[in-house]
Amino acid sequence: MLERLATRELPWDRTAVFQVDERIAPAGSPDRNLTHLHESLLAHAPLPPEHIYAMPVEATDMDAAVRDYARILEGIAGTPPVLDLAHLGLGADGHTASLVPDDPVLTVTDRDVALTNVYMGRRRMTLTYPMLDRSRRILWVVTGAEKVTMLPRLLAADPSIPAGRVRQEHASVLADRAAAGPSRLLRNRGRERQ
Numbered sequence: 001m002l003e004r005l006a007t008r009e010l011p012w013d014r015t016a017v018f019q020v021d022e023r024i025a026p027a028g029s030p031d032r033n034l035t036h037l038h039e040s041l042l043a044h045a046p047l048p049p050e051h052i053y054a055m056p057v058e059a060t061d062m063d064a065a066v067r068d069y070a071r072i073l074e075g076i077a078g079t080p081p082v083l084d085l086a087h088l089g090l091g092a093d094g095h096t097a098s099l100v101p102d103d104p105v106l107t108v109t110d111r112d113v114a115l116t117n118v119y120m121g122r123r124r125m126t127l128t129y130p131m132l133d134r135s136r137r138i139l140w141v142v143t144g145a146e147k148v149t150m151l152p153r154l155l156a157a158d159p160s161i162p163a164g165r166v167r168q169e170h171a172s173v174l175a176d177r178a179a180a181g182p183s184r185l186l187r188n189r190g191r192e193r194q
Contacts, residue, residue, distance in 0.1 A: 005041060012047045016076055020086060021098035021126040022055040024062065031122060032057075055113075055125045062115055066125060070113045073131070081112060086127075086135040090154055090179075092146040094161025095119075098126035106162060129165060138171035148181040 017037075025031040034054050042052060053072055059065035073081040088096045099106055100119045105126060108114045112131035116124045132138070140163075142151055150161060155173065158164035 005045070007044065010045075012045055012051075015047060016051045016053060017042075017047065018053045018073065018077075018083065019055045019125075020088065020132075021124055022057045023098075023122040023124050024057045025122060027058060057125055062123075062125070066111070066113045066115060069125065070111065073112060080134060081131065083131075083135040085137045085139060086132050087139050087141065088132070088163070088166070090140060090142045090147050090150055090163050092144075092150060094150050094153065094158075094163050096140075096163035096166060097132065098124035099129065099162040099165075101162060106165070133167040136170060138166065138168075140171060140173040140175075142173060142175040142179045144176070145178040145181070147175075147179040151175055151179050151181075 019033060019037075022033050023029075023031045028035060041047075053069075053076070055069055056065040059068075070081075077083060090096055091100075093101055095101060098116050098119065100116060103116050103119065105114045105116045105128065108128045109130055112128055114126060114128050116126060140154065142154070150163070151173075153161050154163050156164070157168050
C-alpha cells in the first residue's frame, strides 16, 4: 500500500512523517519499522528527508530519547500534538503500535511517547493512547488470516485487547480478505464505519 501511495501526487513538501512505534535495534536492522518505511515509501516518494521524524531508538539514554521525541512532536504538531492521520496495524494478539498485551505502557496517560518492556525480543518506543486518541483520523490496515479473530474485536472496540482501546470515532478500517474471513457481517460492519 505504501509503495502505491508513494506514486500519488500529494503535497509531499508539506507532509511530515512520524513513527507510531519502533523497535530498539541498530540502524538498518530488518527489525526496524524505519527500514521497512524507507523501502516501501520513503525511497519512492518525493518527501524531503528533513520531514521524516524517526524515533531516536539508537540513543544511549532511552528515557531522554522519549522526551526528545515528545518535544519534536510538539514542535511540529502543536501542544498538545495532534496528528492529521495515524496509520495503525493490528497484531494477532490484539496489539497496535507497540501497545502490547499486559505491558505497563497500556496505563500511561501522562505522556505521548513511552517505552515498553521487552516484547518479542525487543523493547520498543511507542506513541501512547493519549497521543493516538488526539489524531484527527485513524486508518487501520489489517492483513493476514492470523488477524481474523482480532478484527471483529477491533471493530467492536473491545477493551480487552490493546487495539480496542483506541478511540474509534474517526477511524476507518481496511482489511484484506484473509483478515476479514468468511463473515459477511464483518464486511458489512466495516463498510458502515467508513
